Amino acid sequence: MIIETDGLTKVYRMGNTEVRALRGVSLCVQAGEFLALMGPSGSGKSTMMHVLGCLDTPTAGRYCLEGRDISTLSGDEQARIRNTRIGFVFQTFNLLPRLTALENVALPLLYRAASRSELPQVNSRPEPRRRASAAIERVGLAQRAHHHPAELSGGERQRVAIARALVSEPAVILADEPTGNLDSKTGAAIMRLLVELCGEGRTILAVTHDANVASYAHRIVHMQDGQIVE
Amino acid sequence: MSLTNTLLTALRSVTANKLRATLTTLGVIIGVTSVIATLALGNGARAAVDANFRFLGSDQIQINAAYKMKDGKLEAAGKKLTFEDGLLMTEAVNLIDRAEMSIGGSVKVRHGRAALDVSFTGADADALNTLAAQSRVQPVGWPEGKKLTPEAFIARGRSFTPAEALAQADVCILAYQTAQDLFEGDEALGEIVWINRRPCEVIAVLTELEPIDPDERNRSRVNDGLFLPISTAIRNLYEEEPSVNIIAHVTDPNRMDEAKAQIAEYLRQRHTIEPDASGAYEYDFRMTTKKDMLGAQQEAARTFSLLLTALAAVSLVVGGIGIMNVMLVSVTERTREIGVRMAIGARRRDIVAQFLTEAVVISASGGVLGIAAGVLSIPVAATFNKDIVLFDPRSIPLALGVALLTGVVFGLYPALRASRLNPIEALRYE
Numbered sequence: 001m002i003i004e005t006d007g008l009t010k011v012y013r014m015g016n017t018e019v020r021a022l023r024g025v026s027l028c029v030q031a032g033e034f035l036a037l038m039g040p041s042g043s044g045k046s047t048m049m050h051v052l053g054c055l056d057t058p059t060a061g062r063y064c065l066e067g068r069d070i071s072t073l074s075g076d077e078q079a080r081i082r083n084t085r086i087g088f089v090f091q092t093f094n095l096l097p098r099l100t101a102l103e104n105v106a107l108p109l110l111y112r113a114a115s116r117s118e119l120p121q122v123n124s125r126p127e128p129r130r131r132a133s134a135a136i137e138r139v140g141l142a143q144r145a146h147h148h149p150a151e152l153s154g155g156e157r158q159r160v161a162i163a164r165a166l167v168s169e170p171a172v173i174l175a176d177e178p179t180g181n182l183d184s185k186t187g188a189a190i191m192r193l194l195v196e197l198c199g200e201g202r203t204i205l206a207v208t209h210d211a212n213v214a215s216y217a218h219r220i221v222h223m224q225d226g227q228i229v230e
Numbered sequence: 231m232s233l234t235n236t237l238l239t240a241l242r243s244v245t246a247n248k249l250r251a252t253l254t255t256l257g258v259i260i261g262v263t264s265v266i267a268t269l270a271l272g273n274g275a276r277a278a279v280d281a282n283f284r285f286l287g288s289d290q291i292q293i294n295a296a297y298k299m300k301d302g303k304l305e306a307a308g309k310k311l312t313f314e315d316g317l318l319m320t321e322a323v324n325l326i327d328r329a330e331m332s333i334g335g336s337v338k339v340r341h342g343r344a345a346l347d348v349s350f351t352g353a354d355a356d357a358l359n360t361l362a363a364q365s366r367v368q369p370v371g372w373p374e375g376k377k378l379t380p381e382a383f384i385a386r387g388r389s390f391t392p393a394e395a396l397a398q399a400d401v402c403i404l405a406y407q408t409a410q411d412l413f414e415g416d417e418a419l420g421e422i423v424w425i426n427r428r429p430c431e432v433i434a435v436l437t438e439l440e441p442i443d444p445d446e447r448n449r450s451r452v453n454d455g456l457f458l459p460i461s462t463a464i465r466n467l468y469e470e471e472p473s474v475n476i477i478a479h480v481t482d483p484n485r486m487d488e489a490k491a492q493i494a495e496y497l498r499q500r501h502t503i504e505p506d507a508s509g510a511y512e513y514d515f516r517m518t519t520k521k522d523m524l525g526a527q528q529e530a531a532r533t534f535s536l537l538l539t540a541l542a543a544v545s546l547v548v549g550g551i552g553i554m555n556v557m558l559v560s561v562t563e564r565t566r567e568i569g570v571r572m573a574i575g576a577r578r579r580d581i582v583a584q585f586l587t588e589a590v591v592i593s594a595s596g597g598v599l600g601i602a603a604g605v606l607s608i609p610v611a612a613t614f615n616k617d618i619v620l621f622d623p624r625s626i627p628l629a630l631g632v633a634l635l636t637g638v639v640f641g642l643y644p645a646l647r648a649s650r651l652n653p654i655e656a657l658r659y660e
Binding site: 050053055056075076079080082083084088090094095096098107108110111112164168 | 242570
């Protein structure tokens with residue numbers, strides 16, 4: 001089991017009102033699975049993704065990633081999990097505009113190089129570059145590796161973002177509305193790429209409100225009012 | 231992230247906003263320039279004392295008669311500082327082992343039909359030693375760095391003996407040009423010249439001299455003049471007893487103040503100076519040590535130095551606030567970027583390092599430009615007062631350090647603020 005959550009609860013305050021974004025969510029995702037998390041806005045799916053992505057900590061409940069309880073980690077430990085075990089794909093791509101595609105892809109590895117005592121395997125200097133090149137080749141953008149994001153089309157940008165998510169060999173790729181800013185044809189191509197990656201043994205969790213996107217997944221989980229409904 | 235990558239990231243980000251960064255560095259530039267200038271000023275004051283009072287060793291006390299203004303005229307404040315005062319001083323003051331005396335003025339000297347007005351120095355047997363120790367002049371073509379000896383100044387002849395210096399011997403030493411002018415190329419040694427209508431034997435002619443400082447070579451007339459034994463000068467050239475200059479050599483340089491007190495006591499008795507109603511003495515002589523001169527010179531530089539220090543402090547604070555402001559703007563502009571970096575695994579300390587490095591890169595460039603401006607401005611300032619401004623190489627690391635510190639101090643808050651952003655909100659930031 002890659003992801004296993006048990007009674008995840010997230011409560012936060014917005015002004016004077018208490019918002020219960022997650023009300024005891026229990027979810028299991030198996031290795032190599034392509035799961036779609038669906039639900040209308042306010043259903044708690046975004047909060048769920050933030051907790052699963054280690055960007056947020058649950059108020060209560062347990063979250064095990066690859067069998068390790070990571071619901072109570074410190075900020076630095078969370079950063080390390082995000083760096084090594086999780087790949088993010090965002091709706092708005094979120095590439096850094098001043099870096100080339102290749103540099104964007106290599107960025108997670110640079111943050112890893114800081115803790116070289118913990119991860120001796122990326123110690124050697126050309127390693128990040130080599131791995132970034134491999135990742136960018138995998139998404140079919142080797143020709144565009146030295147372009148800046150502004151010179152790339154939306155679909156190409158999302159491919160670069162996927163390469164950035166891939167480069168650290170994560171346990172799971174979290175895709176938040178990955179086709180939300182793309183036309184349907186490009187979006188379909190991106191979804192096919194994710195399906196391919198899943199076929200290569202990667203675990204993918206897509207958060208979406210678009211049934212089309214969800215149709216690519218092996219399994220669809222619906223959320224409503226902070227709970228899984230089916 | 232490794233240091234190299236952090237630095238590269240910072241450089242990239244700073245150069246992406248060149249104009250903004252340049253304007254921001256202005257305060258730091260002015261501040262660092264002022265730091266360099268302040269130190270040059272202090273250093274110059276010290277060097278000026280070293281140069282002007284080189285002849286006054288740190289174990290020596292210069293003693294002169296005091297003068298005061300009366301009816302618009304300068305007159306002696308009390309009794310004169312006599313030859314005898316100097317002669318007896320070594321005996322009476324046990325911290326003094328030697329008292330060098332000299333006197334100077336101008337005089338008419340003749341030989342045959344040639345007559346000249348030249349400056350004279352009445353001195354003791356150490357006259358040429360003193361000349362060598364002053365080191366303001368050297369024989370023409372003297373190799374740089376070679377130690378000057380009294381013998382090097384004499385072209386032909388010999389210096390006074392101590393007996394001649396005391397016993398009013400009618401001997402003199404002519405400077406190179408004076409000998410040329412009087413004898414028109416003939417040999418002067420052993421000849422008689424008339425100084426103030428008294429015959430005097432020329433026992434030596436000096437070599438052609440030049441000031442050591444090349445800038446002074448056009449101005450001074452170092453080859454005109456003559457030396458007489460001080461006793462002879464006093465007898466022949468003055469109608470009444472003149473005041474002499476005394477340089478007292480102290481046996482122990484650590485006891486300068488004690489020696490000064492002993493000299494004061496000795497001269498007070500010889501000049502019969504009584505305390506006034508409040509018990510204070512009004513001395514008719516002045517004592518000067520190198521330390522006194524240094525103090526006075528530094529005092530003069532201090533006001534200006536203080537002003538520059540204030541300017542440095544104000545501009546560094548203003549510059550620092552400018553950097554802080556630009557960094558805060560940068561953090562806000564790049565909220566999204568910070569969110570992305572956090573999402574892909576940047577730790578808080580990575581974000582702090584990134585923004586702190588950026589601030590330091592800005593302040594360091596200001597520092598480098600400021601150092602350049604400071605170093606270049608020193609020759610300009612030196613044209614106004616060469617004695618006061620002297621570049622101190624140690625000011626470079628100091629100024630750079632000050633610039634870096636400004637970057638760290640004022641970059642810290644924006645960097646911490648960036649690192650405390652919530653990644654979820656940062657990612658949503660438009």
